[in-house]
Amino acid sequence: MNIVVCVKQVPDTATERKLRSDDNTLDRDAADGVINELCEYAVEEALKIKEAHGGEVTVLTMGPTKATDTIRKALAMGCDKAVHLVDDALHGSDALSTSYALAQTLKKIGFDLVVLGSESTDARMGVLPAMLAERLGVPQLTFAKKVDIDGSAITVQRVTDYGFDKVEATLPAVVSVVEKINEPRYPSFKGIMAAKKKPVQTLGIADADIDAALVGLTAAWSQVAEFAVTPPRVTGTIVKDEGDGGGKAAEFLASKKFI
Amino acid sequence: MAEILVLVEHVDGAVKKVTLELLTLARSLGSPSAVWAGAGYSPDAKAQLAEYGADKIYVAGAAEIDDYVVAPKAELLAQLVSAAAPAAVLVAANAEGKEIAARLAIKTDSGVITDAVGLGEGVLAEQSIFGGGVDVKSRVAKGTPIVAVRPNAANPEPAAGAGAEEQVSVTLSDAAQAAKVVERVHEEKGARPELTEAAIVVSGGRGVGSAENFAVIERLADALGAAVGASRAATDAGWYPHQFQVGQTGKTVSPQLYIAAGISGAIQHRAGMQTAKTILAINKDPEAPIFELADFGVVGDLHQIVPQLSEEVEKRK
Protein backbone atom coordinates (compact mmCIF):
# COMPACT_ATOMS: atom_id res chain seq x y z
CA MET A 1 0.00 0.00 0.00
CA ASN A 2 1.19 3.48 -0.90
CA ILE A 3 0.70 5.53 2.27
CA VAL A 4 1.46 9.25 2.36
CA VAL A 5 1.61 11.01 5.71
CA CYS A 6 1.35 14.80 5.68
CA VAL A 7 3.36 16.47 8.40
CA LYS A 8 3.69 20.11 9.24
CA GLN A 9 6.40 22.04 11.01
CA VAL A 10 4.93 24.48 13.50
CA PRO A 11 6.44 27.02 15.88
CA ASP A 12 7.04 25.49 19.29
CA THR A 13 4.09 26.52 21.48
CA ALA A 14 6.49 26.90 24.38
CA THR A 15 8.29 29.79 22.65
CA GLU A 16 6.81 33.18 21.84
CA ARG A 17 4.89 33.22 18.56
CA LYS A 18 4.52 36.34 16.48
CA LEU A 19 3.00 37.64 13.29
CA ARG A 20 5.26 39.53 10.91
CA SER A 21 4.56 43.24 10.85
CA ASP A 22 5.35 43.50 7.11
CA ASP A 23 2.79 41.04 5.73
CA ASN A 24 0.75 39.81 8.74
CA THR A 25 1.86 36.20 8.25
CA LEU A 26 3.22 33.85 10.86
CA ASP A 27 6.85 34.66 11.66
CA ARG A 28 8.36 31.21 11.14
CA ASP A 29 11.90 32.42 11.82
CA ALA A 30 11.10 33.88 15.23
CA ALA A 31 10.24 30.59 16.90
CA ASP A 32 11.81 27.13 17.01
CA GLY A 33 10.19 24.78 14.53
CA VAL A 34 8.91 21.44 15.78
CA ILE A 35 6.78 18.72 14.26
CA ASN A 36 3.09 19.43 14.91
CA GLU A 37 2.16 17.12 17.78
CA LEU A 38 -0.82 15.50 16.07
CA CYS A 39 1.34 14.78 13.02
CA GLU A 40 3.43 12.43 15.18
CA TYR A 41 0.26 10.41 15.78
CA ALA A 42 -0.38 10.45 12.03
CA VAL A 43 3.14 9.12 11.37
CA GLU A 44 2.68 6.42 14.00
CA GLU A 45 -0.62 5.31 12.48
CA ALA A 46 0.87 5.25 8.98
CA LEU A 47 3.72 3.07 10.22
CA LYS A 48 1.31 0.73 12.02
CA ILE A 49 -0.76 0.32 8.86
CA LYS A 50 2.36 -0.41 6.86
CA GLU A 51 3.50 -2.96 9.44
CA ALA A 52 0.14 -4.72 9.23
CA HIS A 53 -0.50 -4.50 5.49
CA GLY A 54 2.85 -3.91 3.83
CA GLY A 55 3.77 -1.09 1.47
CA GLU A 56 5.65 2.12 1.84
CA VAL A 57 5.24 5.31 3.86
CA THR A 58 6.12 8.63 2.23
CA VAL A 59 6.35 11.81 4.30
CA LEU A 60 4.94 14.88 2.57
CA THR A 61 5.53 18.36 3.87
CA MET A 62 5.09 21.80 2.47
CA GLY A 63 7.17 24.42 4.19
CA PRO A 64 10.40 26.43 4.16
CA THR A 65 13.85 24.84 3.93
CA LYS A 66 14.12 24.46 7.69
CA ALA A 67 11.14 22.08 7.63
CA THR A 68 13.67 19.36 6.66
CA ASP A 69 14.21 18.89 10.44
CA THR A 70 10.62 17.78 10.70
CA ILE A 71 11.00 15.47 7.72
CA ARG A 72 14.08 13.86 9.33
CA LYS A 73 12.13 13.30 12.51
CA ALA A 74 9.40 11.44 10.61
CA LEU A 75 12.00 9.43 8.72
CA ALA A 76 13.75 8.59 11.99
CA MET A 77 10.47 7.22 13.32
CA GLY A 78 10.48 4.81 10.39
CA CYS A 79 8.99 6.40 7.26
CA ASP A 80 10.68 5.24 4.04
CA LYS A 81 11.11 8.42 2.04
CA ALA A 82 10.00 12.01 1.81
CA VAL A 83 8.74 14.68 -0.54
CA HIS A 84 9.41 18.28 0.44
CA LEU A 85 7.38 20.89 -1.37
CA VAL A 86 9.39 24.06 -1.01
CA ASP A 87 9.15 27.25 -3.03
CA ASP A 88 9.29 30.95 -2.16
CA ALA A 89 6.06 31.35 -4.10
CA LEU A 90 4.30 29.34 -1.37
CA HIS A 91 5.00 31.80 1.44
CA GLY A 92 1.80 33.15 2.95
CA SER A 93 -0.44 30.43 1.51
CA ASP A 94 -3.73 30.07 3.38
CA ALA A 95 -5.67 26.84 3.92
CA LEU A 96 -7.23 26.91 0.44
CA SER A 97 -3.85 27.37 -1.22
CA THR A 98 -2.12 24.83 1.00
CA SER A 99 -4.79 22.21 0.31
CA TYR A 100 -4.51 22.94 -3.41
CA ALA A 101 -0.71 22.64 -3.40
CA LEU A 102 -0.78 19.43 -1.37
CA ALA A 103 -3.55 17.95 -3.52
CA GLN A 104 -1.58 18.66 -6.69
CA THR A 105 1.49 17.03 -5.17
CA LEU A 106 -0.51 14.01 -4.02
CA LYS A 107 -1.91 13.55 -7.52
CA LYS A 108 1.63 13.66 -8.82
CA ILE A 109 3.14 11.14 -6.39
CA GLY A 110 0.08 8.89 -6.12
CA PHE A 111 -1.46 7.38 -2.98
CA ASP A 112 -3.78 4.71 -1.63
CA LEU A 113 -4.10 6.36 1.75
CA VAL A 114 -3.29 9.86 3.01
CA VAL A 115 -2.89 10.25 6.78
CA LEU A 116 -2.90 13.63 8.53
CA GLY A 117 -3.18 15.09 12.00
CA SER A 118 -6.63 16.49 12.64
CA GLU A 119 -5.36 19.95 13.56
CA SER A 120 -2.17 21.95 13.73
CA THR A 121 -1.13 23.99 16.74
CA ASP A 122 -0.34 27.15 14.77
CA ALA A 123 -3.38 27.84 12.63
CA ARG A 124 -5.65 25.49 14.59
CA MET A 125 -8.10 25.50 11.74
CA GLY A 126 -8.55 21.77 11.48
CA VAL A 127 -9.77 22.15 7.90
CA LEU A 128 -6.99 20.73 5.79
CA PRO A 129 -7.99 17.04 5.87
CA ALA A 130 -11.57 17.86 4.77
CA MET A 131 -10.27 20.19 2.06
CA LEU A 132 -7.93 17.52 0.73
CA ALA A 133 -10.73 14.96 0.59
CA GLU A 134 -12.88 17.46 -1.31
CA ARG A 135 -10.13 18.36 -3.75
CA LEU A 136 -9.05 14.77 -4.34
CA GLY A 137 -12.62 13.48 -4.57
CA VAL A 138 -11.93 10.64 -2.13
CA PRO A 139 -13.70 9.63 1.10
CA GLN A 140 -13.14 11.82 4.15
CA LEU A 141 -12.42 9.73 7.24
CA THR A 142 -11.47 12.43 9.71
CA PHE A 143 -11.06 12.64 13.49
CA ALA A 144 -10.31 8.92 13.63
CA LYS A 145 -9.51 7.27 16.94
CA LYS A 146 -9.32 3.84 15.31
CA VAL A 147 -8.57 2.72 11.76
CA ASP A 148 -9.16 -0.78 10.36
CA ILE A 149 -8.24 -1.83 6.85
CA ASP A 150 -9.29 -5.03 5.13
CA GLY A 151 -8.26 -5.21 1.49
CA SER A 152 -9.64 -2.04 -0.04
CA ALA A 153 -12.27 -1.59 2.68
CA ILE A 154 -11.47 0.94 5.38
CA THR A 155 -13.43 1.55 8.58
CA VAL A 156 -12.75 4.24 11.16
CA GLN A 157 -14.21 5.37 14.44
CA ARG A 158 -14.82 9.08 14.01
CA VAL A 159 -14.86 11.01 17.30
CA THR A 160 -18.03 13.07 17.82
CA ASP A 161 -19.40 15.19 20.65
CA TYR A 162 -21.53 12.28 21.84
CA GLY A 163 -19.06 9.43 21.36
CA PHE A 164 -18.10 8.18 17.93
CA ASP A 165 -19.46 7.26 14.51
CA LYS A 166 -18.43 4.11 12.75
CA VAL A 167 -17.67 5.12 9.16
CA GLU A 168 -17.02 2.86 6.16
CA ALA A 169 -15.41 3.63 2.83
CA THR A 170 -13.23 2.23 0.08
CA LEU A 171 -9.59 3.15 -0.59
CA PRO A 172 -8.11 5.50 -1.72
CA ALA A 173 -9.08 7.77 1.18
CA VAL A 174 -8.00 10.63 3.42
CA VAL A 175 -7.73 9.90 7.14
CA SER A 176 -7.05 12.36 9.95
CA VAL A 177 -6.25 11.15 13.44
CA VAL A 178 -6.83 12.35 17.00
CA GLU A 179 -4.34 11.83 19.83
CA LYS A 180 -6.34 8.99 21.34
CA ILE A 181 -5.48 6.71 18.42
CA ASN A 182 -2.01 5.55 19.46
CA GLU A 183 1.20 6.35 21.32
CA PRO A 184 3.85 7.67 18.89
CA ARG A 185 7.17 5.83 19.06
CA TYR A 186 10.43 7.54 19.87
CA PRO A 187 13.01 7.35 17.10
CA SER A 188 15.74 4.89 18.03
CA PHE A 189 19.42 5.74 17.58
CA LYS A 190 19.47 3.37 14.64
CA GLY A 191 16.42 5.10 13.21
CA ILE A 192 18.04 8.51 13.50
CA MET A 193 21.18 7.30 11.74
CA ALA A 194 19.19 5.56 9.00
CA ALA A 195 17.06 8.69 8.45
CA LYS A 196 20.12 10.59 7.25
CA LYS A 197 20.40 8.29 4.25
CA LYS A 198 16.73 8.08 3.30
CA PRO A 199 15.73 9.84 0.07
CA VAL A 200 14.15 13.28 0.31
CA GLN A 201 12.80 14.58 -2.98
CA THR A 202 12.52 18.35 -3.22
CA LEU A 203 9.78 19.74 -5.45
CA GLY A 204 9.10 23.30 -6.51
CA ILE A 205 5.67 24.47 -7.61
CA ALA A 206 6.36 23.84 -11.30
CA ASP A 207 7.39 20.25 -10.55
CA ALA A 208 4.00 19.59 -8.98
CA ASP A 209 1.92 21.43 -11.59
CA ILE A 210 0.97 24.10 -9.09
CA ASP A 211 -0.37 27.32 -10.60
CA ALA A 212 1.55 30.23 -9.04
CA ALA A 213 -1.56 32.39 -9.21
CA LEU A 214 -3.34 30.12 -6.73
CA VAL A 215 -0.75 30.08 -3.95
CA GLY A 216 1.12 32.52 -1.73
CA LEU A 217 0.07 35.66 0.02
CA THR A 218 -1.43 37.45 -2.97
CA ALA A 219 -3.68 34.49 -3.76
CA ALA A 220 -5.02 34.24 -0.21
CA TRP A 221 -8.80 33.83 -0.02
CA SER A 222 -8.84 35.60 3.33
CA GLN A 223 -6.74 38.39 4.70
CA VAL A 224 -5.71 39.63 8.10
CA ALA A 225 -6.95 43.22 8.24
CA GLU A 226 -5.25 44.08 11.52
CA PHE A 227 -3.77 42.43 14.57
CA ALA A 228 -2.62 43.43 18.01
CA VAL A 229 -1.08 41.73 21.00
CA THR A 230 -3.97 40.93 23.31
CA PRO A 231 -4.00 43.50 26.11
CA PRO A 232 -3.40 41.81 29.45
CA ARG A 233 -6.66 40.90 31.12
CA VAL A 234 -7.67 43.37 33.79
CA THR A 235 -5.78 42.21 36.85
CA GLY A 236 -8.27 40.47 39.00
CA THR A 237 -8.66 40.27 42.72
CA ILE A 238 -6.67 37.48 44.31
CA VAL A 239 -7.57 36.51 47.86
CA LYS A 240 -6.03 34.01 50.23
CA ASP A 241 -8.29 31.36 51.68
CA GLU A 242 -8.75 31.98 55.41
CA GLY A 243 -11.43 29.34 55.74
CA ASP A 244 -13.86 31.54 53.81
CA GLY A 245 -12.41 31.20 50.28
CA GLY A 246 -15.46 29.36 48.92
CA GLY A 247 -17.73 32.04 50.34
CA LYS A 248 -15.68 34.81 48.78
CA ALA A 249 -15.72 33.06 45.42
CA ALA A 250 -19.50 32.78 45.73
CA GLU A 251 -19.76 36.52 46.41
CA PHE A 252 -17.71 37.18 43.31
CA LEU A 253 -19.99 34.96 41.22
CA ALA A 254 -23.03 36.67 42.68
CA SER A 255 -21.58 40.12 41.88
CA LYS A 256 -21.25 38.95 38.25
CA LYS A 257 -24.81 37.55 38.31
CA PHE A 258 -23.71 33.96 37.71
CA ILE A 259 -25.65 32.95 40.83
CA MET B 1 -31.13 43.09 2.36
CA ALA B 2 -28.71 40.32 1.48
CA GLU B 3 -29.31 36.92 2.97
CA ILE B 4 -26.99 35.48 5.61
CA LEU B 5 -27.14 31.69 5.63
CA VAL B 6 -26.95 30.09 9.07
CA LEU B 7 -26.52 26.32 9.22
CA VAL B 8 -28.75 25.03 12.02
CA GLU B 9 -27.20 22.71 14.62
CA HIS B 10 -29.73 20.31 16.03
CA VAL B 11 -29.89 17.16 18.16
CA ASP B 12 -32.96 14.97 18.30
CA GLY B 13 -34.94 17.73 16.60
CA ALA B 14 -33.97 20.40 19.15
CA VAL B 15 -32.19 23.53 17.92
CA LYS B 16 -28.91 24.11 19.75
CA LYS B 17 -28.15 27.36 21.54
CA VAL B 18 -25.21 28.14 19.26
CA THR B 19 -27.63 28.47 16.33
CA LEU B 20 -29.60 31.14 18.18
CA GLU B 21 -26.31 32.95 18.78
CA LEU B 22 -25.46 32.78 15.08
CA LEU B 23 -28.92 34.05 14.11
CA THR B 24 -28.42 36.96 16.50
CA LEU B 25 -25.07 37.77 14.88
CA ALA B 26 -26.50 37.30 11.39
CA ARG B 27 -29.15 39.96 12.01
CA SER B 28 -26.43 42.60 12.26
CA LEU B 29 -25.10 41.59 8.84
CA GLY B 30 -28.25 41.11 6.78
CA SER B 31 -31.39 39.01 6.62
CA PRO B 32 -30.88 35.66 8.38
CA SER B 33 -31.86 32.48 6.53
CA ALA B 34 -31.70 29.34 8.63
CA VAL B 35 -30.67 26.16 6.82
CA TRP B 36 -32.01 22.91 8.26
CA ALA B 37 -30.18 19.82 7.07
CA GLY B 38 -31.36 16.29 7.80
CA ALA B 39 -34.23 14.72 9.69
CA GLY B 40 -36.03 16.15 12.70
CA TYR B 41 -37.55 19.43 11.49
CA SER B 42 -40.74 20.34 13.34
CA PRO B 43 -43.14 23.25 13.90
CA ASP B 44 -41.39 23.86 17.23
CA ALA B 45 -38.04 24.21 15.51
CA LYS B 46 -39.57 26.52 12.94
CA ALA B 47 -41.09 28.72 15.63
CA GLN B 48 -37.84 28.98 17.50
CA LEU B 49 -35.78 29.85 14.43
CA ALA B 50 -38.27 32.56 13.48
CA GLU B 51 -38.32 33.86 17.04
CA TYR B 52 -34.57 34.46 16.85
CA GLY B 53 -34.73 36.28 13.56
CA ALA B 54 -34.83 33.78 10.68
CA ASP B 55 -36.63 35.50 7.81
CA LYS B 56 -36.33 32.37 5.73
CA ILE B 57 -35.93 28.73 6.66
CA TYR B 58 -34.55 26.38 4.04
CA VAL B 59 -35.50 22.83 4.92
CA ALA B 60 -33.59 19.94 3.39
CA GLY B 61 -35.16 17.15 5.36
CA ALA B 62 -33.82 14.15 3.43
CA ALA B 63 -32.59 11.63 5.97
CA GLU B 64 -29.74 10.55 3.67
CA ILE B 65 -28.01 13.85 4.45
CA ASP B 66 -27.20 12.35 7.85
CA ASP B 67 -25.94 9.08 6.41
CA TYR B 68 -22.57 10.34 5.16
CA VAL B 69 -19.69 12.27 6.70
CA VAL B 70 -19.85 16.07 6.26
CA ALA B 71 -19.94 16.23 2.45
CA PRO B 72 -23.77 16.25 1.98
CA LYS B 73 -24.15 19.35 4.14
CA ALA B 74 -21.42 21.11 2.17
CA GLU B 75 -23.22 20.21 -1.07
CA LEU B 76 -26.52 21.51 0.25
CA LEU B 77 -24.95 24.81 1.30
CA ALA B 78 -23.11 25.15 -2.01
CA GLN B 79 -26.44 24.71 -3.82
CA LEU B 80 -28.02 27.44 -1.68
CA VAL B 81 -25.04 29.76 -2.11
CA SER B 82 -25.39 29.63 -5.86
CA ALA B 83 -29.18 30.06 -5.72
CA ALA B 84 -29.43 32.79 -3.08
CA ALA B 85 -26.06 34.59 -3.44
CA PRO B 86 -25.88 35.31 0.30
CA ALA B 87 -23.57 37.93 1.80
CA ALA B 88 -22.11 35.32 4.16
CA VAL B 89 -22.51 31.77 5.44
CA LEU B 90 -22.21 31.15 9.18
CA VAL B 91 -21.62 27.76 10.79
CA ALA B 92 -20.72 26.79 14.35
CA ALA B 93 -16.98 26.42 14.91
CA ASN B 94 -17.03 22.86 16.18
CA ALA B 95 -15.10 20.04 14.52
CA GLU B 96 -17.83 19.17 12.03
CA GLY B 97 -18.89 22.76 11.40
CA LYS B 98 -15.34 23.66 10.44
CA GLU B 99 -15.14 20.69 8.08
CA ILE B 100 -18.40 21.69 6.42
CA ALA B 101 -17.02 25.21 6.04
CA ALA B 102 -13.80 23.77 4.59
CA ARG B 103 -15.52 21.77 1.86
CA LEU B 104 -17.96 24.57 1.10
CA ALA B 105 -15.05 26.98 0.65
CA ILE B 106 -13.57 24.77 -2.03
CA LYS B 107 -16.88 24.10 -3.76
CA THR B 108 -17.69 27.81 -3.98
CA ASP B 109 -14.10 29.05 -4.39
CA SER B 110 -14.57 31.21 -1.30
CA GLY B 111 -12.46 32.20 1.65
CA VAL B 112 -13.09 30.67 5.05
CA ILE B 113 -12.38 31.99 8.53
CA THR B 114 -12.59 29.65 11.49
CA ASP B 115 -13.00 30.18 15.23
CA ALA B 116 -14.35 33.71 15.07
CA VAL B 117 -15.16 35.07 18.52
CA GLY B 118 -16.86 38.15 17.14
CA LEU B 119 -18.26 39.39 13.85
CA GLY B 120 -18.63 42.98 12.73
CA GLU B 121 -19.79 45.05 9.80
CA GLY B 122 -18.51 43.94 6.42
CA VAL B 123 -18.16 40.42 7.86
CA LEU B 124 -15.01 41.39 9.70
CA ALA B 125 -14.19 38.41 11.91
CA GLU B 126 -12.39 38.66 15.23
CA GLN B 127 -10.12 35.82 16.24
CA SER B 128 -7.83 35.17 19.15
CA ILE B 129 -4.73 33.21 18.14
CA PHE B 130 -1.57 31.73 19.66
CA GLY B 131 -3.30 30.65 22.83
CA GLY B 132 -4.91 34.02 23.27
CA GLY B 133 -1.72 36.04 22.82
CA VAL B 134 -2.77 37.94 19.71
CA ASP B 135 -6.10 39.40 18.55
CA VAL B 136 -6.67 39.32 14.81
CA LYS B 137 -9.34 40.82 12.59
CA SER B 138 -9.71 39.12 9.21
CA ARG B 139 -11.87 39.36 6.19
CA VAL B 140 -12.63 37.02 3.32
CA ALA B 141 -11.14 38.41 0.12
CA LYS B 142 -12.69 36.13 -2.50
CA GLY B 143 -16.06 34.54 -3.03
CA THR B 144 -18.76 34.31 -0.36
CA PRO B 145 -17.44 34.85 3.18
CA ILE B 146 -17.72 31.59 5.11
CA VAL B 147 -17.23 32.02 8.83
CA ALA B 148 -17.15 29.36 11.53
CA VAL B 149 -18.12 31.13 14.74
CA ARG B 150 -17.33 29.83 18.20
CA PRO B 151 -20.16 29.13 20.61
CA ASN B 152 -20.79 31.99 23.08
CA ALA B 153 -19.59 34.66 20.61
CA ALA B 154 -22.90 36.44 21.14
CA ASN B 155 -25.80 36.39 23.56
CA PRO B 156 -28.84 34.93 21.85
CA GLU B 157 -31.55 37.60 21.72
CA PRO B 158 -35.01 37.04 20.27
CA ALA B 159 -36.24 39.38 17.50
CA ALA B 160 -38.92 37.90 15.33
CA GLY B 161 -38.20 37.11 11.69
CA ALA B 162 -40.70 36.16 9.00
CA GLY B 163 -39.78 32.47 9.14
CA ALA B 164 -40.86 31.75 5.55
CA GLU B 165 -40.31 28.08 4.91
CA GLU B 166 -38.81 26.78 1.69
CA GLN B 167 -38.37 23.07 1.02
CA VAL B 168 -35.09 22.18 -0.66
CA SER B 169 -34.25 18.92 -2.35
CA VAL B 170 -30.66 17.85 -2.82
CA THR B 171 -29.27 15.25 -5.13
CA LEU B 172 -26.13 13.96 -3.52
CA SER B 173 -23.14 13.38 -5.77
CA ASP B 174 -21.25 10.09 -5.60
CA ALA B 175 -18.37 11.88 -3.88
CA ALA B 176 -20.70 13.03 -1.11
CA GLN B 177 -21.69 9.41 -0.48
CA ALA B 178 -18.16 8.09 -0.22
CA ALA B 179 -17.86 7.90 3.57
CA LYS B 180 -20.90 6.18 5.04
CA VAL B 181 -21.88 6.39 8.69
CA VAL B 182 -22.95 2.86 9.57
CA GLU B 183 -23.37 3.26 13.31
CA ARG B 184 -23.56 6.06 15.87
CA VAL B 185 -22.23 5.19 19.28
CA HIS B 186 -23.43 7.35 22.17
CA GLU B 187 -21.12 7.23 25.13
CA GLU B 188 -22.63 8.04 28.51
CA LYS B 189 -22.97 11.76 28.78
CA GLY B 190 -25.42 12.53 31.53
CA ALA B 191 -27.45 15.67 31.86
CA ARG B 192 -24.64 18.20 31.71
CA PRO B 193 -24.42 20.69 28.88
CA GLU B 194 -21.96 20.06 26.09
CA LEU B 195 -18.47 21.24 26.92
CA THR B 196 -17.86 23.46 23.88
CA GLU B 197 -21.26 25.11 24.12
CA ALA B 198 -21.74 25.50 27.85
CA ALA B 199 -22.10 29.01 29.26
CA ILE B 200 -20.17 27.88 32.34
CA VAL B 201 -17.32 25.37 32.49
CA VAL B 202 -15.76 24.04 35.70
CA SER B 203 -12.40 22.36 35.07
CA GLY B 204 -10.14 20.34 37.31
CA GLY B 205 -6.43 19.67 36.94
CA ARG B 206 -3.66 17.75 38.63
CA GLY B 207 -4.53 19.46 41.89
CA VAL B 208 -7.77 17.46 42.05
CA GLY B 209 -5.60 14.49 42.94
CA SER B 210 -7.62 11.46 41.81
CA ALA B 211 -10.52 10.21 39.72
CA GLU B 212 -12.74 9.93 42.82
CA ASN B 213 -12.01 13.53 43.74
CA PHE B 214 -13.47 14.75 40.44
CA ALA B 215 -16.81 14.36 42.24
CA VAL B 216 -15.91 17.66 43.92
CA ILE B 217 -15.65 19.35 40.50
CA GLU B 218 -18.83 17.67 39.23
CA ARG B 219 -20.81 18.83 42.23
CA LEU B 220 -19.87 22.47 41.61
CA ALA B 221 -20.61 22.07 37.91
CA ASP B 222 -24.05 20.65 38.63
CA ALA B 223 -24.82 23.39 41.12
CA LEU B 224 -24.03 25.95 38.41
CA GLY B 225 -25.60 24.02 35.51
CA ALA B 226 -22.13 23.86 34.00
CA ALA B 227 -20.08 21.46 31.92
CA VAL B 228 -17.04 19.71 33.40
CA GLY B 229 -13.61 20.11 31.82
CA ALA B 230 -10.15 18.84 32.69
CA SER B 231 -6.52 19.67 32.06
CA ARG B 232 -4.36 17.27 30.14
CA ALA B 233 -2.57 16.30 33.33
CA ALA B 234 -5.93 15.06 34.64
CA THR B 235 -6.99 13.26 31.46
CA ASP B 236 -3.57 11.69 30.92
CA ALA B 237 -3.69 10.39 34.50
CA GLY B 238 -6.99 8.73 33.61
CA TRP B 239 -8.93 10.73 36.21
CA TYR B 240 -11.37 12.09 33.67
CA PRO B 241 -12.26 11.00 30.11
CA HIS B 242 -10.22 12.42 27.25
CA GLN B 243 -13.14 14.07 25.50
CA PHE B 244 -13.35 16.58 28.34
CA GLN B 245 -9.79 17.84 27.92
CA VAL B 246 -9.56 21.59 27.42
CA GLY B 247 -6.61 23.07 25.57
CA GLN B 248 -4.41 22.93 22.56
CA THR B 249 -4.88 19.22 21.95
CA GLY B 250 -8.35 19.13 23.47
CA LYS B 251 -11.49 21.20 23.16
CA THR B 252 -11.56 24.94 22.83
CA VAL B 253 -14.13 26.57 25.06
CA SER B 254 -15.21 30.16 25.13
CA PRO B 255 -17.77 30.30 27.94
CA GLN B 256 -19.19 33.22 29.92
CA LEU B 257 -17.51 31.80 33.02
CA TYR B 258 -14.55 29.41 33.33
CA ILE B 259 -13.59 28.04 36.71
CA ALA B 260 -10.12 26.44 36.91
CA ALA B 261 -9.43 24.39 40.04
CA GLY B 262 -6.00 22.89 40.60
CA ILE B 263 -4.81 23.93 37.16
CA SER B 264 -1.51 25.78 36.79
CA GLY B 265 -2.40 27.55 33.55
CA ALA B 266 0.19 26.22 31.08
CA ILE B 267 0.16 27.89 27.66
CA GLN B 268 -1.31 24.76 26.09
CA HIS B 269 -4.20 24.82 28.53
CA ARG B 270 -4.73 28.54 28.05
CA ALA B 271 -5.00 27.98 24.31
CA GLY B 272 -8.31 26.26 24.99
CA MET B 273 -9.94 28.69 27.41
CA GLN B 274 -8.40 32.11 27.21
CA THR B 275 -11.34 33.68 25.40
CA ALA B 276 -13.65 32.93 28.35
CA LYS B 277 -15.38 36.15 29.38
CA THR B 278 -14.82 35.69 33.12
CA ILE B 279 -12.24 33.45 34.79
CA LEU B 280 -12.21 32.22 38.38
CA ALA B 281 -9.08 30.37 39.53
CA ILE B 282 -8.54 28.26 42.61
CA ASN B 283 -4.98 27.14 43.24
CA LYS B 284 -2.82 26.62 46.30
CA ASP B 285 0.24 28.17 44.64
CA PRO B 286 0.01 31.99 44.59
CA GLU B 287 2.59 32.01 41.75
CA ALA B 288 0.52 29.81 39.42
CA PRO B 289 0.27 31.49 35.98
CA ILE B 290 -3.50 30.91 35.89
CA PHE B 291 -3.84 33.84 38.32
CA GLU B 292 -2.51 36.18 35.61
CA LEU B 293 -5.72 35.53 33.69
CA ALA B 294 -8.12 35.34 36.57
CA ASP B 295 -10.76 37.98 37.23
CA PHE B 296 -10.99 36.46 40.66
CA GLY B 297 -8.60 34.06 42.33
CA VAL B 298 -8.55 32.18 45.58
CA VAL B 299 -5.22 30.91 46.87
CA GLY B 300 -5.75 27.77 48.89
CA ASP B 301 -6.71 24.11 48.91
CA LEU B 302 -9.40 23.34 46.38
CA HIS B 303 -10.66 20.48 48.52
CA GLN B 304 -11.76 23.05 51.08
CA ILE B 305 -12.74 25.87 48.76
CA VAL B 306 -14.70 24.08 46.04
CA PRO B 307 -17.09 22.21 48.38
CA GLN B 308 -17.70 25.43 50.29
CA LEU B 309 -18.42 27.24 47.03
CA SER B 310 -20.77 24.45 45.90
CA GLU B 311 -22.66 24.71 49.17
CA GLU B 312 -23.03 28.48 48.78
CA VAL B 313 -24.24 28.12 45.20
CA GLU B 314 -26.74 25.42 46.18
CA LYS B 315 -27.97 27.61 49.05
CA ARG B 316 -28.50 30.66 46.86
CA LYS B 317 -30.41 28.81 44.14
Ligand SMILES: Cc1cc2nc3c(=O)[nH]c(=O)nc-3n(C[C@H](O)[C@H](O)[C@H](O)COP(=O)(O)OP(=O)(O)OC[C@H]3O[C@@H](n4cnc5c(N)ncnc54)[C@H](O)[C@@H]3O)c2cc1C
Ligand atom coordinates in the same frame (compact mmCIF):
# COMPACT_ATOMS: atom_id res chain seq x y z
C1 LIG C 1 2.19 19.69 22.58
C2 LIG C 1 1.49 19.81 23.91
C3 LIG C 1 0.10 19.89 23.93
C4 LIG C 1 -0.59 20.04 25.14
N1 LIG C 1 -1.95 20.15 25.13
C5 LIG C 1 -2.60 20.39 26.30
C6 LIG C 1 -4.02 20.56 26.35
O1 LIG C 1 -4.71 20.46 25.32
N2 LIG C 1 -4.62 20.83 27.54
C7 LIG C 1 -3.91 20.94 28.69
O2 LIG C 1 -4.52 21.19 29.75
N3 LIG C 1 -2.58 20.76 28.71
C8 LIG C 1 -1.92 20.46 27.54
N4 LIG C 1 -0.57 20.25 27.57
C9 LIG C 1 0.10 20.10 28.88
C10 LIG C 1 0.43 21.39 29.59
O3 LIG C 1 1.72 21.81 29.17
C11 LIG C 1 0.45 21.17 31.11
O4 LIG C 1 1.36 20.15 31.41
C12 LIG C 1 -0.90 20.81 31.71
O5 LIG C 1 -1.89 21.74 31.28
C13 LIG C 1 -0.81 20.83 33.20
O6 LIG C 1 -2.02 20.46 33.79
P1 LIG C 1 -2.36 20.96 35.25
O7 LIG C 1 -2.41 22.44 35.27
O8 LIG C 1 -3.57 20.24 35.70
O9 LIG C 1 -1.14 20.38 36.11
P2 LIG C 1 0.07 21.12 36.80
O10 LIG C 1 0.78 22.01 35.89
O11 LIG C 1 0.84 20.07 37.53
O12 LIG C 1 -0.66 22.06 37.84
C14 LIG C 1 -1.40 21.60 38.92
C15 LIG C 1 -1.76 22.82 39.74
O13 LIG C 1 -2.61 22.44 40.81
C16 LIG C 1 -2.25 23.12 41.98
N5 LIG C 1 -2.69 22.31 43.11
C17 LIG C 1 -2.19 21.11 43.51
N6 LIG C 1 -2.89 20.65 44.57
C18 LIG C 1 -3.84 21.57 44.84
C19 LIG C 1 -4.86 21.68 45.82
N7 LIG C 1 -5.08 20.72 46.72
N8 LIG C 1 -5.65 22.77 45.80
C20 LIG C 1 -5.47 23.75 44.88
N9 LIG C 1 -4.51 23.70 43.95
C21 LIG C 1 -3.71 22.62 43.92
C22 LIG C 1 -0.76 23.30 41.87
O14 LIG C 1 -0.34 24.45 42.61
C23 LIG C 1 -0.55 23.50 40.36
O15 LIG C 1 -0.56 24.88 40.02
C24 LIG C 1 0.13 20.09 26.36
C25 LIG C 1 1.52 19.99 26.34
C26 LIG C 1 2.21 19.85 25.13
C27 LIG C 1 3.70 19.76 25.15
Ligand SMILES: Nc1ncnc2c1ncn2[C@@H]1O[C@H](COP(=O)(O)O)[C@@H](O)[C@H]1O
Ligand atom coordinates in the same frame (compact mmCIF):
# COMPACT_ATOMS: atom_id res chain seq x y z
N1 LIG D 1 2.21 22.71 5.04
C1 LIG D 1 1.79 21.46 5.28
N2 LIG D 1 2.46 20.39 4.83
C2 LIG D 1 2.04 19.13 5.07
N3 LIG D 1 0.96 18.83 5.81
C3 LIG D 1 0.25 19.84 6.31
C4 LIG D 1 0.60 21.21 6.08
N4 LIG D 1 -0.31 21.98 6.70
C5 LIG D 1 -1.18 21.15 7.31
N5 LIG D 1 -0.86 19.86 7.08
C6 LIG D 1 -1.56 18.66 7.58
O1 LIG D 1 -2.90 19.01 7.91
C7 LIG D 1 -3.18 18.77 9.28
C8 LIG D 1 -4.18 19.79 9.78
O2 LIG D 1 -3.67 21.09 9.64
P1 LIG D 1 -4.52 22.42 9.80
O3 LIG D 1 -5.72 22.31 8.91
O4 LIG D 1 -3.55 23.49 9.37
O5 LIG D 1 -4.92 22.55 11.26
C9 LIG D 1 -1.81 18.75 9.95
O6 LIG D 1 -1.80 17.96 11.13
C10 LIG D 1 -0.95 18.13 8.84
O7 LIG D 1 -1.06 16.72 8.83
